[in-house]
Amino acid sequence: MSEDLSLVKGSKAERYEHLIPQIKGLLSGESDIVANLSNASAALKETFGFFWVGFYLVRGEELVLGPFQGSVACTRIKKGRGVCGQSWERDTVLIVPDVDAFPGHIACSSLSKSEIVLPLRKGGHFLGVLDVDSDILNDFDEVDEQYLTQLCNWVGDHCF
Ligand code: SME
Numbered sequence: 001m002s003e004d005l006s007l008v009k010g011s012k013a014e015r016y017e018h019l020i021p022q023i024k025g026l027l028s029g030e031s032d033i034v035a036n037l038s039n040a041s042a043a044l045k046e047t048f049g050f051f052w053v054g055f056y057l058v059r060g061e062e063l064v065l066g067p068f069q070g071s072v073a074c075t076r077i078k079k080g081r082g083v084c085g086q087s088w089e090r091d092t093v094l095i096v097p098d099v100d101a102f103p104g105h106i107a108c109s110s111l112s113k114s115e116i117v118l119p120l121r122k123g124g125h126f127l128g129v130l131d132v133d134s135d136i137l138n139d140f141d142e143v144d145e146q147y148l149t150q151l152c153n154w155v156g157d158h159c160f
Contacts, residue, residue, distance in 0.1 A: 005043055012048075016147035019047050023151065027159060036159045038067035040151070044132065045069040051112055051135040055120070056084050057128035063088060066128065073108040082106035084129050087117040091126060093145055097138040109133075116140040118148050122156045130155075 003026070008018045023043050027036040037055045045053045054068020056077060063077040063084055080089045082105055087094045094117045099105045112133040120127045130152050134140065 005046055007047060012143050013147070015047055016143070019043060020147060020151055020154075024154060024158075027155070033159055034067055036155070040155060041067055041069040050132050052109070052131070052133040054131055055128055056131060057120075058088070058126060063128060068131075070133070071109055074106055077106065083115055083117045084131055087119060087129050088126060091119060093118045093149065095140050095145060097140075099133075111135045113137045114139045116144050116148065118145070118152045120152050120156045120160075122160045127156060127160055 005022055006018070008015060010018075023040055026039050026043065030036055041053045041055065044050060050070075052068065052070030052073065054070065054073065055066035056063035057066045061079060063079075065073055065075045077085045079085050083094050083096055083099070083102060084106075086104070096102045096105070096115050096117075099107070099112055099115060113135055114137050115131065115133045117132075118130045120129060130148060132140070132144070132148065
């Protein structure tokens with residue numbers, strides 16, 4: 001399969017509809033988790049121009065920075081800390097429209113304004129999170145949640 005993404009213009013939902021099958025195709029041909037999470041991050045960032053896209057993976061009592069696209073980020077997050085640690089503790093998707101209004105938000109960059117964090121699971125077992133940050137306030141909604149949940153479910157089931 002070609003490594004070039006085919007990008008379309010259109011609504012956010014249309015772009016997800018076009019992108020997710022391409023990510024599945026790209027990742028299906030490879031078994032290495034670092035390669036696959038790297039390409040998933042790159043595909044999301046390239047398609048939507050998000051400020052930062054990446055994975056944090058459970059390592060003992062912490063989340064540790066995994067493959068990502070964007071500026072340097074904090075490497076370790078304890079359960080319950082920041083948006084990622086809260087998503088882990090509460091085992092749920094979190095959409096934060098204004099990171100400055102989120103108590104305990106971990107500011108890796110002052111340019112990040114809003115974010116969505118989604119659990120990655122396999123067979124109900126919590127593996128880590130997908131963290132997507134935007135430099136625009138209130139950039140994420142239920143459309144992102146719906147499609148990124150679909151992607152995370154697939155990545156959890158097929159890539160770990
Ligand atoms: N936003 C995260 C920290 C990680 S960086 O944004 C890449 C949080 O508060 O959990």
